[in-house]
Amino acid sequence: xxxxxFYLLSALSVFSGLMVVLSRKxxxxxxxxxxxxxxxxxHYLMLNAQFLAAVxxxxxxxxxxxxxxxxxxxxxxxxxxxxxKTPWIKISAVILSGLMLLVLxxxxxxxxxxxxxxxxxxxxxxxxxxxxxxxKYLLPFELISLLLLSAMVxxxxxxxxxxxxxxx
Amino acid sequence: MYSTPYDYLPMxxxxxxxxxxxxxxxxxxxxxxxxRKSEVKLDTFECxxxxxxxxxxxxxxxxxxxxxxFVLFDVEVIFMYPWAVNFKEGGLEGFIExxxxxxxxxxxxxxxxxxxxxxxE
Numbered sequence: 001x002x003x004x005x006f007y008l009l010s011a012l013s014v015f016s017g018l019m020v021v022l023s024r025k026x027x028x029x030x031x032x033x034x035x036x037x038x039x040x041x042x043h044y045l046m047l048n049a050q051f052l053a054a055v056x057x058x059x060x061x062x063x064x065x066x067x068x069x070x071x072x073x074x075x076x077x078x079x080x081x082x083x084x085k086t087p088w089i090k091i092s093a094v095i096l097s098g099l100m101l102l103v104l105x106x107x108x109x110x111x112x113x114x115x116x117x118x119x120x121x122x123x124x125x126x127x128x129x130x131x132x133x134x135x136k137y138l139l140p141f142e143l144i145s146l147l148l149l150s151a152m153v154x155x156x157x158x159x160x161x162x163x164x165x166x167x168x
Numbered sequence: 169m170y171s172t173p174y175d176y177l178p179m180x181x182x183x184x185x186x187x188x189x190x191x192x193x194x195x196x197x198x199x200x201x202x203x204r205k206s207e208v209k210l211d212t213f214e215c216x217x218x219x220x221x222x223x224x225x226x227x228x229x230x231x232x233x234x235x236x237x238f239v240l241f242d243v244e245v246i247f248m249y250p251w252a253v254n255f256k257e258g259g260l261e262g263f264i265e266x267x268x269x270x271x272x273x274x275x276x277x278x279x280x281x282x283x284x285x286x287x288x289e
Contacts, residue, residue: 005180045176055246063239070232130250134262141247142265145272148240152276155240156285159233 006046013039026072030065037061049124233285244273 016036020029037060044053122128133141251258251266258265280286 051250054249059239059242059246063235063242067232067235067239070235074229074232126250127253130254131257133247133250134254134258134265138265142268142272144247145244145269148244149272149276152237152240152280155233155236156280156283159229159236159285 002046006043009039009042009046013043026075027069030068030072033068034061034065037065044124047124048122051124051126051129054126230288237280237285240276241273244270 013036016032016039019032020036023029023032037056041053041056041061044050044056247269248266251262254262
């Protein structure tokens with residue numbers, strides 16, 4: 001049963017991942033990527049990592065993909081103005097992604113047997129994460145708020161035009 | 169507390185029902201409804217304002233700023249889940265820890281409000 005769910009989820013994530021690359025329209029790619037993130041959240045649940053699954057759905061599928069959509073809308077992707085792909089770009093892309101594939105395959109081959117369907121421990125549960133986070137890793141946790149604060153200030157400073165009183 | 173993937177079966181059923189409802193509704197309306205296609209009916213419209221060009225054109229950075237701020241507060245919310253689950257065990261200490269976290273972010277929120285970043289002029 002668990003193995004069946006795993007294969008189903010894997011097929012869905014591979015399919016949606018391929019569709020991200022293959023679909024011609026950028027917005028469709030983003031929607032497939034959202035679906036892909038949901039299936040990966042399913043994988044996290046199968047690995048008994050509740051917290052990661054929740055983070056993945058809320059932050060990645062929710063917030064980051066909204067950003068992606070906004071970026072796509074800002075990029076002025078008219079169909080007529082599609083980027084010219086010279087042979088050199090194509091060749092270098094093939095070489096780069098081939099190297100990437102090599103690294104991925106090598107790392108998976110070198111790893112110990114991946115037991116996806118049998119979660120071994122329950123460190124990934126929200127309760128246990130909280131126990132560690134508010135005890136052992138309290139300082140990093142509080143520093144995160146400073147990091148978020150600096151990100152907020154940076155976003156406001158960069159994204160906001162200073163008010164110009166003369167032409168209001 | 170141990171959890172197995174089987175514990176998520178209700179969630180899987182719920183997700184399947186939600187997706188299925190949408191899919192069935194869309195298919196049913198497509199199949200059942202009468203089709204009267206006319207030029208006016210198939211025209212794109214936006215609240216009665218005549219459309220100017222296609223949808224792919226750059227728009228104001230203000231939308232993006234709000235999206236970024238949304239992401240930041242979203243990340244903040246993530247840390248509230250483990251806190252809420254451990255609320256009783258954490259006691260006063262845990263409460264104060266979270267208060268410091270929220271306090272720093274509240275300073276950021278006040279900064280955003282003061283700067284008028286959320287104002288739409």
